[in-house]
Amino acid sequence: MHLIPTQDEVVAVLRETGALRDGHFEYSTGLHSNEYLQVPLALRHYQYQRMLAVGLSRLLRANTEIRAALKDISIVTPATGGLPVAYGVCEAVRARQVYWAEREHDYEPMRFRQFLEPQPGEPVVLVDDILRTGGKLLELKHLLESKGATVMGLAVIIYQPTPKTAGFGSLPLYYLARLEASYYADAEHCELCRRGQPLDRVRV
DSSP: OOSSOOHHHHHHHHHHTTSEEEEEEEOTTSOEEEEEEOTHHHHTSHHHHHHHHHHHHHHHHTSHHHHHTGGGOEEEESSGGGHHHHHHHHHHHTOSEEEEOBOSSTTSOOBOOTTOOOOTTOEEEEEEEEESSOHHHHHHHHHHHHTTOEEEEEEEEEEOOOTTOOOOTTOOEEEEEEOOOOEESSGGGOHHHHTTOOOEEOOO
């Protein structure tokens, strides 16, 4: 295993743990795809969680601005699914703290827990297990910036862009593996549906 896991090594871990599967899947967004990816299925194994988080931390350390600010940096994640990665990265780079945003109901905006507010000028790195559509990460970025924090980078284990993936402008993006799946807007446009391939409805 390399100091920073290669694309092939990351994919091998995902397949071994059942986190990456081939087939015909419908996501909760309505998108159909030939791949299903649920990174937490890999992160439930400590040795893989540590390997992936440490590999990601080494990518972050290569950024001179981030490296210079590490003792003051907060690692922030948009949901509890990213916490194993966030804590692993925080430990590896010896960052200041970890926290996350949440929402009580799906229709409500993200918020931080009571008595927890980013400080003006606070350097922040966004961390999550996966960047797919990027909606939550983008909302979190805007929330942090509205509180005066300085978002310095975005780091994820897997980058799996879709036709709906949000843009983050010039913000540095780090990932260990990029996966390219086939996506279809709905059943009407799905090639797999036309072939009659059995469908699995999945949550993410």
